[in-house]
Amino acid sequence: MTTLTDSSPEQIRAACQAAADAAPGWATAPIARRVTLLNALADALQSARDGLVTLADEETHLGTARLNGELDRTAFQLRGFAQQLEAGRAQPMQDDPAVAGAPPAGRPRLTRVAVPVGPVAMFAASNFPFAFSVLGGDTASALAAGCTVVIKAHPGHPQLSRAVFELAAACVAAQGLPAGVLQMVEGAGIPVGVALVRDPAIAAGAFTGSVRGGVALWKEANARPRPIPFYGELGSINPVVALPEALAANGAALATQLAGSITVGCGQFCTSPGVVVVRDDEASRAFVKHLAESLAAASPHAMLNAGIRAGFNAGVARLHGRTGVKSLLALPAREAAPGAHLFVTDAASFLADEVLREEVFGPSCVVVTVRDMDETLQVLHAIEGCLTATLWGANADTPDNRRLVRAAQAIAGRVLFAGVPTGVAVTAAQQHGGPWPSTTNALTTSVGYAAMERFLRPVALQDAPAWLIDARGQA
Structure with a gap:
């Protein structure tokens, strides 16, 4: 070369x-x-x-x-x-x-x-x-x-x-x-x-x-x-908050869409979603199951270079075996291409361990299970500045959704209410930049x-x- x-x-x-x-x-x-x-x-x-x-x-x-x-x-x-x-x-x-x-x-x-x-x-x-x-x-x-x-x-x-x-x-x-x-x-x-x-x-x-x-x-x-x-x-981990209303209505389709966003470009996008916040309920558990299945079916291509691949391997290795973290998916590499990784943890573990809040540049994601809106906001407040934050199901004008939007705006330069963060439109209204360290x-x-x-x-x-x-x- x-x-x-x-x-x-x-x-x-x-x-x-x-x-x-x-x-x-x-x-x-x-x-x-x-x-x-x-x-x-x-x-x-x-x-x-x-x-x-x-x-x-x-x-x-x-x-x-x-x-x-x-x-x-x-x-x-x-x-x-x-x-x-x-x-x-x-x-x-x-x-x-x-x-x-x-x-x-x-x-x-x-x-x-x-x-x-x-x-x-x-x-x-x-x-x-x-x-x-x-x-x-x-x-x-x-x-x-x-x-x-x-x-x-x-x-x-x-x-x-x-x-x-x-x-x-x-x-x-x-x-x-x-x-x-x-x-x-x-x-x-x-x-x-x-x-x-x-x-x-x-x-x-x-x-x-x-x-x-x-x-x-x-x-x-x-x-x-x-x-x-x-x-x-x-750098940015681009959190996605998936509220119960959205997942009850369209959870399987959203899981498929999110898996595509995590693996597109082998996860080597600055807007790749690295954290997903869900409730501890039946709709969310079904969503996470669909997400794992969709990631398992994906076929990421080779990474850009050996340095990025080494960084990805080190990043997922740090996540495996951490206190309060369970590995839901850890696919082996396929020739030069890495497999996708999916982890799940609870809010307390996420808040206590800064490693869980670090960007892993590649097809990897951490699911954080929360009990209520208060824990959701605590998770968002713990995340450092990001390029994007995605809020699924925050369409109604409620006090909780207003709190959620304020929290997302505090940490991100672009807040999405539909779709996924990968794919950045070139237009006059675009904002591709967020608080430090994004x-x-x-x-x-x-x-x-x-x-x-x-x-x-x-x-x-x-x-x-x-x-x-x-x-x-x-x-």
Whole structure:
């Protein structure tokens, strides 16, 4: 298998300097030019589909059906950001006219605008080789915001990273833009990522990956002489609360749906459900039985790499044999693919053992049996910040459901009342980010069109000349 050779310190410095040199021109380029580049990148991806999907499947084992869909999603979001630019979303303006007189009633004219922050360091993810990689959402949103980008390729799909970057670089050149608009460095070594975050030209960072790696880079970003914002998506166990009403009405179908969400992509989704909260009643017991049967019938594919597989094996090993925990399903590996694991425990054991609240990246889930709504809320409050929380059966306006929704909103960035958390829509209303440690900044999203806001800094122009206001309106 091809591996990435670590970029040298000189190469990293050169890439960052090229991004810095190109940044002013790209920040002030007409919106139409950004639109053209984003659409051209989408076209290039889809034109090279067959070769790229073949490379991606060889390196990730994700399957051509999944990868074709992911390529289409990547192209969709590139075009989507282009449409947002055409609608003026990257140049928000709030204009307060002058008011004669002394403060506080009187004031000068103030015009609040947004400016690109500068070169962005983008760390590609392993589990989405198109949508969260070289031309994924972080790159697309940063380019749309008017920022140049230095990509840190992921070592899990090196050939694909190079192929996509070559396509992208050709698009940049064809538009007559400087190569510094989009640069890439590579390597599996920690020093590459650290050098990229430390480079003085870098103005912001975007990361999707492990808690350990993300926290280390976040600390580096904040330890710089000039700290920079670092938008990291780290880890999440995505609890699902299945209330008795929902399970009594549709328990078997919900169990089948949940099993698919736990095993899709071999459980290697940041939104994979890792904890399910049910009551100690007949409908819930039937649901858990169906869930175990559905998981037993699933056939996960091989994991992305040996490191992720080792982490999964260690994670499920920690759960087996813990006090108060029973293993309901522990399927053996099938060649290179791991089997699914399902555990059950009670609320008291879950609250007492922090290991039960740790993410296991792969097809594994812990069922927590509770007696009532009070114990349900205690379980949710014990869970650290998550990307999602799913509430089945909370449709009626009751005091208990209001308490449940408040608890879910306190720990998650997206609260679902139907469906499963895997599958993240790319849209203006999306929020893919939650409280620590799911992300380093719960106020932002890495999916959806609001992702541009991470790379735009507000500036108030006081009594600005007309030419400046007019120029912003015509860009």
